[in-house]
Amino acid sequence: MVRNEERLFSPNYLPMLSQVSVVIPIYNGEADLPDLINCLNAQTYPAEQVEYLLVDNNSTDRTPTILQTAIEQSSKQKINFRLLSETNIQSSYAARNTGIKASIGEIIAFTDADCRPDPNWLQSLIQPFVNIKIGMVAGEIIALPGETLLEKHADKGNVLSQKHTLAHPFYPYGQTANLAIRKQVFEQVGLFRPYLTTGGDADICWRIQMHSDWKLDFAPSAIVKHRHRSTLKELQSQWRRYGSSNRYLHELHGVDLMRELSLSEYLHRIVRWLVKELPVNSIKAIAGKANFVDLLSTPIDLLNTRARSAGQKAAKLPETAKQIEHLLDCK
Helix, strand or coil: CCCCCHHCCCCCCCHCCCCEEEEEEEEECCCCCCHHHHHHHHHCCCCHHHEEEEECCCCCCHHHHHHHHHHHHHHHCCCEEEEEEEECCCCCHHHHHHHHHHCCEEEECCCCCCCECCCHHHHHHEEEEECCCEEEEEEEEEECCCCCHHHHHHHCCCCCCCHHHHCCCCCCCCCCCCCEEEEHHHHHCCCCCCCCCCCHHHHHHHHHHHCCCCEEEEEEEEEEECCCCCCHHHHHHHHHHHHHHHHHHHHHHHHCCCCCHHHHHHHHHHHHHHHHHHHHHHHHHCCCCCCCHCCCCHHHHHHHHHHHHHHHHHHHCCHHHCCCCHHHHHH
16 A cells, blocks of 8 residues: 555646546446446546446346447437447456456546446546556445345445455455556556456456555545345355455465354354343343344354355366456457
């Protein structure tokens, strides 16, 4: 992470005048695309300086139709939407590479179809690039309002925040739901690993920091809202994917695996919850100082931990996922 004393500026560089390419991988996004497109239309960054590259990754729902309609309407709204497709590899990272290769911007910004960028998102995300040493900028990710128990639990834990990934003990990294990288950085260290299915955001940020002098900065006012998983099935899938990411990054970079809890440790935490936490939080709930989420926090956390452990144990990095695509090879 860049420190305050490292903030060196070029008087001739005005990031608000930079050409920016926003790359968004999309797979079966029909439920999210209308809101996303509205958010992109509302961006305060000068529209003539931005292109939005919408990359369809083999969607089987109405995504292509919705995207085509957005393209047709973009000229009236004076916004530059470009429709691309990645049909060879089923991976969001391959789709992002397709967008990067087609981009014309000096800076490449990333978000996802199920995200809702604030109107000043792009303007705030680009601003730190006034520092000539900055190669990457991560914005903040906060939760969309949730109604289910699981959504409220995740919101309370601030699960999506970039502050967790920026504090990683190996190297800090930003999640691609809200990340911007100079295009020349990709020219130097390569693109995303196209066959990787999870962990690619950490991998690209770590490779940049390991093999170049570019710095990573954080723009807390560049906010993207993201919805939490609302069902137990979706939540368990999310945490299994986190476990798979642990395994892949361990094999790629040698980072420590998450320690798995023993059966006795699970039982100890359950007993402590039943004997201590549940009675205390029940009294607080009666007094209006706690809610239903507080009562069930420990069991949900343990289910998530178990799912992550299962994902880490079952995952095996395919040989193809070690491949790095290079921008200069594509020209």
